[in-house]
Amino acid sequence: xxxxIFLIPVALGLGLLGLAxxxxxVRKGQFDDLDGAALRIFVEEEEEKES
Amino acid sequence: xxxxAATALIERDFAVPDxxxxxxxxxxxxxxxxxxxxxxxxxxFTEKRVHLSCAADAKMPDLIGAFSLLGFExxxxxxxxxxxxxxxATSRELVRAVAVSGFAMMNIMLLSVSVWSGAAGATRDLFHxxxxxxxxxxxxxxxxxxxxxxxxxxxxxxxxxxxxxAIGVLLTTALSLYETATSGxxxxxxxxxxxxxxxxxxxxxxxxxRDRARGGVTALLRNMGxxxxxxxxxxxxxxxxxxxxQPGMVMLVAxxxxxxxxxxxxxxxxxxxxSLLTGESAPVAADxxxxxxxxxxxxxxxxxxxxxxxxxxxxxADIARLMGEAxxxxxxxxxxxxxxxxxxxPAVHLLALLSFIGWMAVGAGWHHSLLIAxxxxxxxCPCALGLAVPAAQIVAAGALMRVGVLIKDGSALxxxxxxxxxxxxxxxxxxxxxPDAIDLxxxxxxxxxxxxxxxxxxxxxxxxxxxxxxxxxxxxxxxVDNIRETPGFGVEAIWRGHQVSLGRPQVPLFGSTLAxxxxxxxxxxxxxxxxxxxxxxxxxxxxxxxxxxxxxxxLSGDRAExxxxxxxxxxxxxxxxxSPQDKLSAIARQSAAGHKVLMIGDGLNDGPAxxxxxxxxxxxxxxxxxxxxxDCIFLGxxxxxxxxxxxxxxxxxxxxxxxxxxxxxxxxxxxxxxxLGHVTPLVAAVAMSGSSLIVVGNALRLKAAIR
Numbered sequence: 044x045x046x047x048i049f050l051i052p053v054a055l056g057l058g059l060l061g062l063a064x065x066x067x068x069v070r071k072g073q074f075d076d077l078d079g080a081a082l083r084i085f086v087e088e089e090e091e092k093e094s
Numbered sequence: 095x096x097x098x099a100a101t102a103l104i105e106r107d108f109a110v111p112d113x114x115x116x117x118x119x120x121x122x123x124x125x126x127x128x129x130x131x132x133x134x135x136x137x138x139f140t141e142k143r144v145h146l147s148c149a150a151d152a153k154m155p156d157l158i159g160a161f162s163l164l165g166f167e168x169x170x171x172x173x174x175x176x177x178x179x180x181x182x183a184t185s186r187e188l189v190r191a192v193a194v195s196g197f198a199m200m201n202i203m204l205l206s207v208s209v210w211s212g213a214a215g216a217t218r219d220l221f222h223x224x225x226x227x228x229x230x231x232x233x234x235x236x237x238x239x240x241x242x243x244x245x246x247x248x249x250x251x252x253x254x255x256x257x258x259x260a261i262g263v264l265l266t267t268a269l270s271l272y273e274t275a276t277s278g279x280x281x282x283x284x285x286x287x288x289x290x291x292x293x294x295x296x297x298x299x300x301x302x303x304r305d306r307a308r309g310g311v312t313a314l315l316r317n318m319g320x321x322x323x324x325x326x327x328x329x330x331x332x333x334x335x336x337x338x339x340q341p342g343m344v345m346l347v348a349x350x351x352x353x354x355x356x357x358x359x360x361x362x363x364x365x366x367x368x369s370l371l372t373g374e375s376a377p378v379a380a381d382x383x384x385x386x387x388x389x390x391x392x393x394x395x396x397x398x399x400x401x402x403x404x405x406x407x408x409x410x411a412d413i414a415r416l417m418g419e420a421x422x423x424x425x426x427x428x429x430x431x432x433x434x435x436x437x438x439x440p441a442v443h444l445l446a447l448l449s450f451i452g453w454m455a456v457g458a459g460w461h462h463s464l465l466i467a468x469x470x471x472x473x474x475c476p477c478a479l480g481l482a483v484p485a486a487q488i489v490a491a492g493a494l495m496r497v498g499v500l501i502k503d504g505s506a507l508x509x510x511x512x513x514x515x516x517x518x519x520x521x522x523x524x525x526x527x528x529p530d531a532i533d534l535x536x537x538x539x540x541x542x543x544x545x546x547x548x549x550x551x552x553x554x555x556x557x558x559x560x561x562x563x564x565x566x567x568x569x570x571x572x573x574v575d576n577i578r579e580t581p582g583f584g585v586e587a588i589w590r591g592h593q594v595s596l597g598r599p600q601v602p603l604f605g606s607t608l609a610x611x612x613x614x615x616x617x618x619x620x621x622x623x624x625x626x627x628x629x630x631x632x633x634x635x636x637x638x639x640x641x642x643x644x645x646x647x648x649l650s651g652d653r654a655e656x657x658x659x660x661x662x663x664x665x666x667x668x669x670x671x672x673s674p675q676d677k678l679s680a681i682a683r684q685s686a687a688g689h690k691v692l693m694i695g696d697g698l699n700d701g702p703a704x705x706x707x708x709x710x711x712x713x714x715x716x717x718x719x720x721x722x723x724x725d726c727i728f729l730g731x732x733x734x735x736x737x738x739x740x741x742x743x744x745x746x747x748x749x750x751x752x753x754x755x756x757x758x759x760x761x762x763x764x765x766x767x768x769x770l771g772h773v774t775p776l777v778a779a780v781a782m783s784g785s786s787l788i789v790v791g792n793a794l795r796l797k798a799a800i801r
Contacts, residue, residue: 066190076137082116085116
């Protein structure tokens with residue numbers, strides 16, 4: 044019983060962490076271009092000229 | 095780079111249909127930023143779009159020029175209509191609801207498994223309370239789409255699928271809470287949340303399908319966001335967006351350009367291709383003071399057009415009005431899941447009520463009776479209807495997208511499966527809707543490289559057709575010097591010391607046949623005729639339609655003489671010279687006779703008919719109005735995708751029916767158990783996930799159906 048008091052919040056916390064990560068990635072547009080992400084691995088690195 | 099950084103940046107979206115591989119992504123993203131006005135470019139491969147951040151003073155033609163410099167055709171996408179944003183917002187809300195209910199389902203299941211495996215006393219109560227703590231906010235958040243839709247239906251005194259779902263969810267939650275508070279053995283929080291999760295998955299699949307198709311359609315809307323070069327008082331030209339054109343402006347329309355607004359010709363003379371507007375295949379000569387319409391193609395020479403009406407008040411407003419009326423009929427169609435729910439919902443409620451009354455009658459007490467009634471509601475909740483239909487339809491739509499058919503939504507697939515008559519437009523639908531050289535074989539082998547060299551210097555539609563076909567035959571262009579294009583006549587150049595030209599035939603041809611003539615030192619050397627040809631597999635597609643039990647008829651706005659040869663070749667009956675109103679009444683006649691009509695057409699004049707047909711398909715080359723009105727769009731030159739789409743729609747419908755039968759079979763087995771009081775939360779969870787997996791698995795079989 045004592046173990047539960049500790050373990051259940053941990054389990055829920057980890058779940059919530061996953062949920063928060065999913066929400067974050069949806070909002071950041073990680074799922075907007077699923078087919079493109081697969082192809083970008085073939086794109087040559089462009090020369091360094093970040094603005 | 096410095097100039098771009100100094101001024102404010104604006105964001106613009108372009109549809110670029112030709113993005114096909116990783117190379118294209120690299121080429122566009124790295125190539126576009128070399129233009130000093132473009133600060134950054136980001137390709138969205140899935141939607142075939144490019145997002146640019148560019149200097150505020152960058153002109154639209156310059157930006158499009160930057161794309162064409164890299165060899166891509168780009169179409170600006172205006173700020174989308176408000177309803178597009180609303181749709182995207184709905185999808186986002188659904189994704190969040192799916193995630194929340196998925197999270198809650200897993201955690202409650204974790205607690206439930208301990209209860210099922212024998213937790214008792216204080217531990218069980220604690221776990222039930224924890225479940226309640228997770229489930230109640232989840233139901234309140236993730237259940238909103240169902241509650242909203244159920245409330246809307248009830249306030250219109252109707253029922254839909256969401257009514258039994260909402261009642262079941264609310265009743266079960268309330269009863270489980272009561273059970274928890276009174277230390278009862280069974281709480282159904284896991285079933286409630288699992289139910290929500292499965293049903294939300296179905297909803298979300300449905301909206302993903304609509305989103306994807308909409309992305310494809312936006313990428314195809316070529317004419318949207320176009321504009322014209324406008325001549326101002328001082329004689330300078332500037333680019334004006336189609337939406338900002340005002341009556342009284344004078345547009346310069348180059349050969350090969352589509353008109354952005356209605357107007358009167360005030361300078362120049364040309365031939366105008368009306369095929370998108372009327373279905374007429376032969377071009378019409380237009381001279382000063384002739385009226386020309388938006389959406390038509392200027393074929394021959396540059397003209398100046400004084401705008402008389404722009405935007406929504408063009409002559410096509412009449413067609414738009416017809417379309418609005420025609421589309422109302424289609425909105426009366428009821429989706430198959432809702433049709434099933436109309437029978438299903440009352441039956442389920444009656445069954446739950448009867449088991450409640452039955453157990454009360456045998457003296458079980460109201461609490462026990464209510465528990466049994468809730469178990470019946472949970473077991474019968476229409477998971478199969480909610481998940482199976484969208485799962486089957488998204489698999490079908492995905493498979494069709496790979497063969498080049500875009501399906502706009504699930505209801506389109508359902509309607510497409512029911513058609514038994516096809517009315518087909520001629521120009522642009524049975525035919526390719528563009529001029530093709532028909533007697534290129536008669537041209538001397540030696541002259542072909544010269545032809546290509548001259549043709550590729552011009553953007554005239556006939557030259558482009560020639561370039562396309564010669565390049566396809568592997569002809570390499572000859573070297574020519576002093577190349578020069580004379581608007582209204584053609585291209586001239588020096589070739590091996592000879593004066594050569596490609597242009598309008600010196601002796602006018604009979605009728606309005608399209609032709610171009612190659613002359614060497616002023617002497618005609620070859621004449622090439624052009625015609626709008628049948629799609630390469632039109633005959634096979636028509637035969638396949640007949641085999642599928644769909645009787646095709648031609649419905650054309652063109653003259654009878656132009657339609658007859660095609661009708662004869664395909665062995666079809668034809669109705670010719672039809673106005674948009676005539677096409678509408680032809681569909682109405684067929685519908686009145688009890689037929690479900692499939693309309694296939696491309697032109698503006700087909701718009702109302704496409705909106706009125708029980709289902710409708712337009713080719714990718716269709717007018718914007720046509721593409722907007724149609725349920726499906728097929729890409730490419732081949733017509734066979736139309737038949738494949740119908741075939742796929744019928745298979746999908748068969749799978750959906752099988753899923754319903756599976757669901758009913760499962761109920762026949764499980765409902766007696768529930769009525770007898772043997773359904774514990776464990777049984778409900780196993781039964782629910784088992785039946786959902788079976789119907790989804792059945793839907794996935796469609797993936798292999800298309801070859």
